[in-house]
Amino acid sequence: MDYLGIIEMGIIFSLFVLGMILSFRLLGFADLTIEGSFTTGGAIFAILLSNGINPFLSILISIIGGGVAGLLTASLHCYAGINKLLSGIITLTMLYTANLRIMGRSNIYIEQTSVLNYINEPWYEFFVLLIIGVAIFILIKFFLSTNFGLYLRATGENESFVKNLKSNPKKFIIVGLIISNSLIALSGCLFAQYVGYSDIGNGNGMLVSMLTAMIIGENIVRPTTLNRQIISAIIGAISFQLLYSSALQLGLKPIDLKIMIGILLIAFLILTKYGYKGKQSKNIGANFI
């Protein structure tokens, strides 16, 4: 089995799961934009790189692109009063066109001069991903430990509480969704570089896959504190990749992989509920999933 590949993809997707945790768990917002922002990250990067823009700058702009998507969804909910699910779906739909327009076609090949490939050694790629992963996780932990982060978590659990504190919950929802979608766009950007192409279908099936990863992570490391919740992102993403690879190694046909994922998801969800034995969950964050 390709352990290096598993860890590398685990790091890439741990950013995605972290973004999901921010919106789904901490903000209590089931943000369906994420499949679109993932693709957007790759799309923006690919088109900029193919036009000769510096790869680091391209990554930065990809992140901002994800942020814009998050801003749109949040605005639809906060200012247009559209419900959370629908806001995400609307943005997701619009992103499909946006991504196609950004790329100008449905598929762009990514040159060897992207960030991950500057030096053509395997250890270089791993090293870069590790640094990016660690840096992002530290940044997010830092952000969530501030007062703003505290209020953000409170908004996800008890909006009226935040209102009673004379703070505007909208502020936190907007910033929260911008950051979570930026994280996911970064994940998409790194993924596109990793596989060497950005395709309009890159986001397909990501929602369910990453949800599975998140839930697996939360079953291994019960998120009873903020630190544990953040760690569950990494553990979940890497475990998920392990599962995929192991299944294929064992000879499972890809056609059966999807049903295996489904069964796994059901099993872990039931495990989660049984873990409570009727008591309240010790997990922090929203538990509608």
Place this chain on the structure above:
Amino acid sequence: MLELKNIHISFNKNTDNKIDALDNVNLEFHEHQWSYIIGGNGSGKSTLLKIINKELIPDKGELKFNSYKPTDVMFIDQTTIKNLVPSMTIYENLIFALKNIGMNPNFRLFQNKNYKEIVIDKLKEFNIGLEKRINEQVKFLSGGEQQIIVASRIMLSNPRILLMDEFTSSLDQKWAPFILEKLKKFITVNNIMVIAVTHDYSQIQNIGDRLIMLKNGKVFADKKKENFDFTTQSILNLFYEYE
């Protein structure tokens, strides 16, 4: 001093069900005064609180309070858990209070010792060992313990105006007198204005300085402790006059 002048608000304005929730209400509230608001269902009690909390805007009339900042008013909901963030720890819940008084317990990554001490000291006053459990999630505390946390939050926030919507009447039987005594002491020392809605008349005698009764959105009675007997019986008598 908080002044309500000619406050009028109605709901369902364009329908046949138009209700005048508050009709020409004129009231003055002073610091160091614990006012109780009572009245039948739909008499406008909660509406009055929401207007002072600036959750609702009156159709007519104005609210006057010298140098009023939004964070000067603290609103306590009837349901205890709504005044807390359930899956956060005791310490995290109380940080909100500290922030309110201008402290900046930021960068909790480094667990600022000073703020933790302030929180622990306040919890110690209640003498039931909660200070040892500050990293427990609030949702696992008993009802009474949660109410103590809310009371701690009130005291750490030190608001100028405290609004309580049936909080005092929903207190755990075991803890009610204890918590109320502490709150009353705190209010007195810090010159806080309290406006509380209640249906538990037994408390009013010990704690209330003033009693306001609303009927159909109008002020029906406004009695001060000095001039009126706050026993449950006399309050009930008021209600008979009411009919």
Place this chain on the structure above:
Amino acid sequence: MKTIKNLSIILLAVFLISSCNQKSDQIRIGVIQYANQSILDSVYVGIQKKFNEYNEKYTIKYQVAHGDPILNATISKQLVKDSVNLIIALGTPSAQAVTNDTKTIPIVFSAITDPVGARLAATMNNPGGNKTGITNMQPFDKQIELIRLIKPNVKKVGIIINSSEANCVAGMVYVRKALEAFQIPYEEMNASSSVEIITSAQSLATRCDVFFISPSNTIYENLGALKKEAEKKGIMVLGGDQSAVLKYGSVGTYTYDFVEMGVNTAELAIKILDQKLNPGNIAVSRPANTYLYFNMESAKELGLTVPDSLLNKAVK
């Protein structure tokens, strides 16, 4: 504690699983297909057919990624890690993934409409690197010529395209060139779902007298609906692949036999392995044979006559 227990169970499982290793003296070929589509499926049928002739000399591992990008990446990496002798890739993202993951294992891609645009080949004549393959860019010039031959007084051709499909976009360049070469006016409409195809067809039906089938998978999946709309207004449908003509009432087309393309793909792979060739030097090829198909019923319904000279060339 529970966390450590959970983690150790997983690590143990992984260790056990990874010790399952398949070692074989046979020549191992990994086939990776991006998703189940009729063309790709047909190609694989041909590939299988060809390898079956060799009686156990080659071991084929066939995996479909079902449009899941993570699965696609995982399968690709696994094939490289397993050091297969050759990789056959069907579908652009799969071809791109394997091209990115290995510069040494020979790669044969198939049924890619625009290899140069997808950077799978530097040029058609000299793809470079460790890859080559067969393109399925349809003989659009011949298909468009058919329009002129069967319906000389054509007024306007309506084409429904899906600009989110790379193959469609790439193919349409040739379609437009051919239409302009034969001086036939045309109008395009974009559709990416069944519903949009129907509404586009209804709109185009008011202005066109011919529908041309564009190289879009979505269109291929909705040919029945397209024919229905065309029938309402007596519009001729032309183009597409074999089943478009035989099953869905397209009057005629020039196409490849995709099973045959699969056989050609396998032959190419075998040649590379046997003769230890460098794929990068082998030009990307088009299938040698194009096949002419007619649907006489459809032609009759529209009152069209197919010249005998053409009929003689067609597949019966």
